[in-house]
Amino acid sequence: MHHKNILLISNGSRYLERMRELKHALDVSILPTTSDTFSQAVSSGHDFDLVILDMQGLGKETLASVDSYVSDNGFIPTLVIQEESALSSLHLPAQGRNDFILSSAGEAEFEVRCALLLWPGEESAPSDIVTVDNMTINLATYQVYIDEQPVDLTLMEYSLLSFLATHPSRAYSRETLLHRVWGFEYCGGTRTVDVHIRRVRSKVGPQIASHIVTVRGVGYLFKL
The missing domain is CATH 1.10.10.10 (Winged helix-like DNA-binding domain superfamily/Winged helix DNA-binding domain)
Structure with a gap:
């Protein structure tokens, strides 16, 4: 398994602690950003291996910008975090390798879904x-x-x-x-x-x- 970079797009702080937990569980670095700072994050010079979208509070303009960024950079895998009550309006990029997870999902499921998108088909995680x-x-x-x-x-x-x-x-x-x-x-x-x-x-x-x-x-x- 090789080190990976994750871009978190969220207008709230509810996933910042989860991201810190993920960083210690997997060999990843995480850059948190918001709708307002998204353009700065993607022009920072970092290459991202996974985009995590916290859908709560994200507008259509931000989603369109994310879609363009993902597709323009070889269809970066995307994990969408969605409220169960809003599943009917689930938004996933049209192309690429993507997944979604409910906001109520536990830490273990969140870690596994990220790992599967980051290291598809690679060896299992090292021993604990x-x-x-x-x-x-x-x-x-x-x-x-x-x-x-x-x-x-x-x-x-x-x-x-x-x-x-x-x-x-x-x-x-x-x-x-x-x-x-x-x-x-x-x-x-x-x-x-x-x-x-x-x-x-x-x-x-x-x-x-x-x-x-x-x-x-x-x-x-x-x-x-």
């Missing part, structure tokens, strides 16, 4: 358990254990550690880590990465900390 020396990471529950004892990590510390551990033997710049771990919406500086690396190293202990290698002039690498 990652083991390195005396460390175990449970990707399903966001938990880390050292010698079978839980490690108290913040969400971003966990996200950084799990990203590096699941993408070993490759150096990532601080800018790339900000993009891949914190996401498009993060506006802070690269020093944030250094601070979180230092905290992770101190919490996981010397054995696992030795796997997190500083690559001078580049960034960080998880060495197996």
